Amino acid sequence: MKALSLGNLRKTYSNGFEALKGINLQVEEGDFFALLGPNGAGKSTAIGIISSLVTASSGSVSIFGHDLKTDRERAKSCIGLVPQEVNFNQFDTVKGIVLNQAGYYGMPRKLALQRTEHCLKQMDLWDRRDTVSRRLSGGMKRRVMIARAMVHAPKLLILDEPTAGVDIEIRRSMWLMMQEVNQQGTTIILTTHYLEEAESLCRNIAIIDEGRIVENSDMASLLSRLHIDHFILDLAEPLKTTPIIDGCQIELISDKVLAIAIPKEIGLNQLFSQLTAQNIQVMSLKNKTNRLEQLFMDLVASK
Amino acid sequence: MNYSIAFKTIVFKEIYRFLRIWPQTLLPPAITTTLYFLIFGKLIGDRIGTISGASYMDYIVPGIIIMSVISHSYANVVSSFYSTKFQRNIEELLVAPVPNWIILSGYISGGIIRGLLVGIVVALISLLFADFAVHNIAIALSTALLTATLFSLAGFINALLAESFDDISIIPNFVLTPLSYLGGVFYSVAMLPTVWQTISMGNPILYMVNAFRYGLIGVSDIDIQLTFIMMSGFIVTLTLFSLYLLYKGIGIKN
Incomplete structure (x- = not known):
């Protein structure tokens, strides 16, 4: 019914x-x-x-x-x-x-x-x-x-x-x-x-x-259609330059805070491995935006 | 769906509303009309003598009662329904399965009850000043009831069409009050020059005042039958117009 x-x-x-x-x-x-x-x-x-x-x-x-x-x-x-x-x-x-x-x-x-x-x-x-x-x-x-x-x-x-x-x-x-x-x-x-x-x-x-x-x-x-996740990372040590990781978009918001857009196929394990390889230690991580909010913005913006 | 429960809910809500604020709804007409009786009836009336065989006090009592019925039945519906619109709690009724005719009859009943209650209060006060035997109780009561119904309907239409608080005070101040004072409350139209007598015949309140006066003291300038036909005609017309406005959602829906 x-x-x-x-x-x-x-x-x-x-x-x-x-x-x-x-x-x-x-x-x-x-x-x-x-x-x-x-x-x-x-x-x-x-x-x-x-x-x-x-x-x-x-x-x-x-x-x-x-x-x-x-x-x-x-x-x-x-x-x-x-x-x-x-x-x-x-x-x-x-x-x-x-x-x-x-x-x-x-x-x-x-x-x-x-x-x-x-x-x-x-x-x-x-x-x-x-x-x-x-x-x-x-x-x-x-x-x-x-x-x-x-x-x-x-x-x-x-x-x-x-x-x-x-x-x-x-x-x-x-x-x-x-x-x-x-x-x-x-x-x-x-x-x-x-x-x-x-x-x-x-x-x-x-x-x-x-x-x-x-x-x-x-x-x-x-x-499930959302293929990019957005995260904010708090770092242990300050950075002078923005790190580079293939496939990810990274922005240095302040010397100890990074904003990362990461495709689902890369995954967090790979991200952390690469950050560790660059001697970057992450203290905490949070979603930049709510997942639905991201989709909502995409759908409305695509009009 | 039990319509009688919805109807009773609206009516009891209306009665509770005007009883809760009795210093605004029931007390002022008691004070105002006491002053009318004292100043016009007693102080000035004693020097005027009689009109159509009735003392001036007895002559003005029916007009003052019906004037109170008119203004309070109108005021009750226009202020209550407009406030309901203004506060948007009309939506409580629109969302519910309440037919338009129940909404209309509920609010009109509230207006009639307040109009008649004020009429009774004024009539009781008049007993302190006037001394007359009721000529025809059926005509007096039916005139009061039809008058209260007619002006409750008019108040409802005003509230539906009003878009601001100014809009609900224009008709009472600039139409009802002048028509009431020119409706033969304090004088007989026979006392007017011919041209003004003719113009006065276009004032519907004149008919109601005279029919009610006939019911109370047996004196009238107007044909009573014509008054009842006219009031019934107005009531049917205003009822149909109100239902049309509700059906179209004018003033209450987008």
Whole structure:
């Protein structure tokens, strides 16, 4: 069963800007799917159309087999949306926000109270249930939006940059929460600018740029296409000249730091052998860029 | 999907909203109308005498009540729905499987309830100043209900089309208030020169004020049947227009 199916989806805004130029996309049930793209690429427009906040110019959207035009209510019932920006009433309490959302989905009061308690506990917000939402921290507000999106137990959860602007500790805890939700059977579509996040969490990926899907595959095969790794090496002794190793691009960033681009076929063992032969001792090594980030930049730049 | 739960959620949310801020929503009309009754009804009214057989105080009470119903039913919907748009929590409703007619009826019900509640508060205050037996309770209540409905709808359309907070204050300040004051709240149109009488007939608030006045004290410058036909016509038209705007997503969707 396809959790989401987009067919030739187009959107032209009233000012003439063509945000989506006929995208086709399918997301399998149970998937953890990354939808990536630079700012203005069309991600938010696509998510807006899927969640009925933006009207498509043409094309089709099907959610768990329910067409968004002809079977609107069933299609909408399957979706939970965590938007990019805080969009709840800042004067309502945490519990009120989640409880009202359950009401909009037609959930009877008793069940709504149970689900609200469950979701707020899952988001570690139950102790804050009576707090007026404007008094919450940024991370808590994001968790309120996740609890709100999950109160009706959606089959498809759309997370539009859910960890933007939150500190690393909260981000990591949100990753765990998202993985847990996905393991419980909820399909997740994630947009993020933190490509490390997408690489860690998602199994499949689509990259959108200038209103078109420029890449759509599973994460493993996408990453396997990357044939050059970039590393930063911290050296024990300062260097005066840039060392030369066949097949590698090397840059002396400072006297004790080297940036190396190394093709996969050379490998780290060979690199270290050659460095040792040149009497260069390496103290530590780290990735210059995240692997997905490198691919992302290549794909977007190739446009 | 159980629509009644979604409807009740919107209505209770609206009631909770205006009760929570009662010093802004219920107290000001109580104070303003007390001043109207004191200054216009008591101090000035005692020197005016009677209009169509009613004391001036009794004559202005229905107009002041209906004027409060108009302004508060309008204000409730326009401010609540525009704030919902402004804070973007309208998205909570748009994402959910709530049909447009439930969104509309939920907000309109909130406006009607506040309009009628303010009307009751003003009517209770008027009991301290006026002394009359209600002429026709059915006409009075149905006029108040239809008036609250009509202006709640107008407020909803204003909120949908508004793009800034300025846009939601223009109609109340520059249209509703002048039309209310020129709608025969404090005078009978029969007292005006013929040309102004004719012009006044184009003011819909004049009809509502007179129908309500007829219900309370049995005095009217206007045909009551015509008033009900006109109000029903406006309500149907504004309802259809609101649903069209919601269907098109005007003001709420890109």
